Amino acid sequence: MTNNHYDLIGVGIGPFNLGLAALCEPVDQINALFLEQKPQFQWHPGLLLENTSLQVPFLADLVTMADPCSQFSFLNYLRAKSRLYHFYFFEKFHIPRREYNHYCQWVAEQLSSCRFGERVEAITWEENRQDFAVKTKRVDGTHFTYHCRNLVLGVGSIPHTPACFQNVPSERIFHSAEFLHKRDRAYQCQSITVIGSGQSAAEVFYELLQAQETYGYRLSWHTRSQGFFPMEYSKLGLEHFSPDYIHYFHSLPQDKRDQLLAGQDLLYKGISFSTIANIYDLLYERSVADNYPDVQLASAMEVKEVEKAGNGYRLVYRHLHQNQPYTHETDCIILATGYHDKIPDCIANISHLIQWDEQKRYIVNLDYRLALTQDIPNQIFVQNGDLHTHGIGASDLGLGAYCNSVIINTLVGRSVYPVQQRNVFQQFGTLT
Numbered sequence: 356m357t358n359n360h361y362d363l364i365g366v367g368i369g370p371f372n373l374g375l376a377a378l379c380e381p382v383d384q385i386n387a388l389f390l391e392q393k394p395q396f397q398w399h400p401g402l403l404l405e406n407t408s409l410q411v412p413f414l415a416d417l418v419t420m421a422d423p424c425s426q427f428s429f430l431n432y433l434r435a436k437s438r439l440y441h442f443y444f445f446e447k448f449h450i451p452r453r454e455y456n457h458y459c460q461w462v463a464e465q466l467s468s469c470r471f472g473e474r475v476e477a478i479t480w481e482e483n484r485q486d487f488a489v490k491t492k493r494v495d496g497t498h499f500t501y502h503c504r505n506l507v508l509g510v511g512s513i514p515h516t517p518a519c520f521q522n523v524p525s526e527r528i529f530h531s532a533e534f535l536h537k538r539d540r541a542y543q544c545q546s547i548t549v550i551g552s553g554q555s556a557a558e559v560f561y562e563l564l565q566a567q568e569t570y571g572y573r574l575s576w577h578t579r580s581q582g583f584f585p586m587e588y589s590k591l592g593l594e595h596f597s598p599d600y601i602h603y604f605h606s607l608p609q610d611k612r613d614q615l616l617a618g619q620d621l622l623y624k625g626i627s628f629s630t631i632a633n634i635y636d637l638l639y640e641r642s643v644a645d646n647y648p649d650v651q652l653a654s655a656m657e658v659k660e661v662e663k664a665g666n667g668y669r670l671v672y673r674h675l676h677q678n679q680p681y682t683h684e685t686d687c688i689i690l691a692t693g694y695h696d697k698i699p700d701c702i703a704n705i706s707h708l709i710q711w712d713e714q715k716r717y718i719v720n721l722d723y724r725l726a727l728t729q730d731i732p733n734q735i736f737v738q739n740g741d742l743h744t745h746g747i748g749a750s751d752l753g754l755g756a757y758c759n760s761v762i763i764n765t766l767v768g769r770s771v772y773p774v775q776q777r778n779v780f781q782q783f784g785t786l787t
């Protein structure tokens with residue numbers, strides 16, 4: 356192997372590919388390189404708020420569900436940071452999001468296979484060499500080309516902004532993904548509107564509600580969803596985030612999978628019970644003695660139009676039940692309108708190698724290999740781009756180690772990280 360030729364190159368270093376890098380580390384057969392455009396590991400930095408926690412137990416770290424003895428486990432991180440006793444007395448499964456980010460940074464620092472500040476710009480297929488050429492641009496402006504036999508795309512998703520916001524001056528309109536970077540702009544306004552009712556919206560709203568007495572703004576929280584509903588967190592509901600459910604879901608015809616997904620929003624979106632309780636309790640406290648805070652909450656309201664109005668903006672909603680327009684003026688808009696998958700530009704030159712479904716989505720095999728148009732020994736894997744093929748667990752951190760075990764086992768052709776068959780009490784599909 357020359358030092359720019361690899362068995363595997365990973366595009367992007369979020370939790371999924373970082374977990375893969377950690378699990379590949381002890382596997383001699385895989386000479387891997389992972390490339391990340393950001394200068395260091397940063398997990399959704401614009402929403403790393405204090406007092407917010409991971410929505411999965413700490414066991415969903417980068418490695419434990421595949422190899423509890425790994426040196427890259429969260430418990431070993433605690434030991435390295437002399438925090439084991441603190442964690443022991445903390446007595447919580449759900450760790451602060453800021454600590455999860457710090458733990459991931461600790462893992463990334465130890466992995467020579469992870470390179471930061473290097474964006475993958477283009478990937479081409481080199482027929483004569485039977486490998487992929489991966490062209491990158493580093494932060495200092497220099498370019499580099501690596502070669503690899505196999506690829507793994509771990510580019511995550513990107514913030515979704517409704518189309519009507521695209522041509523509006525955006526000084527005081529921003530996505531929740533940028534909240535911490537732009538929060539001060541909101542604090543200076545007389546009125547703020549948060550749109551959406553997922554976990555991001557709820558955390559942003561709660562943060563603004565806590566600061567409302569200090570800054571004195573009017574606060575509105577509007578969403579297209581049917582209500583401010585909680586995300587599923589019952590034990591039997593959680594069994595849908597298991598390898599067993601992935602197997603079942605993947606076995607269904609694509610049109611049935613699409614139909615199922617359309618009705619499963621509240622299994623993986625929505626607000627945590629504790630955030631809803633925090634918000635409600637603060638509203639209750641603030642409204643004592645008829646002193647109602649200047650707050651408005653409304654659901655079933657879809658933003659249809661937005662335009663500049665004086666120093667602020669005018670929003671036009673359509674109420675989904677009453678089918679009526681509603682106009683609302685505000686100085687600042689925070690779009691907590693979610694994220695969407697995007698096929699990365701860097702694979703444009705290998706698009707002809709990839710099989711696409713009718714909706715221009717990847718066709719992803721059960722073992723996370725993309726279906727290809729040519730019979731070549733090389734593979735392209737995808738992480739967290741498989742909601743439509745593998746179901747609601749696609750972005751779940753608790754399934755990252757499973758997904759990475761499958762990828763590694765497939766790459767080396769043996770069971771390096773054994774994958775257990777029966778993990779849940781219920782049966783998905785017809786009874787056997």
Ligand SMILES: Cc1cc2nc3c(=O)[nH]c(=O)nc-3n(C[C@H](O)[C@H](O)[C@H](O)COP(=O)(O)OP(=O)(O)OC[C@H]3O[C@@H](n4cnc5c(N)ncnc54)[C@H](O)[C@@H]3O)c2cc1C
Binds near residue numbers: 372
């Ligand atoms: C605020 C927030 C909190 C969440 N909390 C939880 C939670 O508690 N539990 C849970 O199960 N799920 C959670 N999720 C969902 C999901 O697990 C996370 O979004 C997770 O970060 C997905 O990991 P990833 O590796 O797929 O992608 P990402 O974390 O998005 O990482 C992808 C990386 O690829 C890089 N990249 C993209 N293109 C290129 C390129 N061309 N070259 C180089 N690098 C590139 C990006 O810079 C990025 O760093 C959360 C999501 C959000 C938005």
Ligand SMILES: NC(=O)c1ccc[n+]([C@@H]2O[C@H](COP(=O)([O-])OP(=O)(O)OC[C@H]3O[C@@H](n4cnc5c(N)ncnc54)[C@H](OP(=O)(O)O)[C@@H]3O)[C@@H](O)[C@H]2O)c1
Binds near residue numbers: 581
């Ligand atoms: N603490 C944490 O760990 C944490 C924090 C943040 C996020 N997350 C996770 O990250 C993922 C994304 O969460 P998210 O909250 O960013 O997004 P989300 O769950 O996808 O929520 C987006 C919200 O925006 C609404 N919306 C979209 N377009 C709209 C429009 N035009 N008008 C009005 N409302 C509109 C959606 O309504 P519809 O319901 O109609 O689509 C929905 O309520 C989730 O899996 C979540 O659990 C986790």
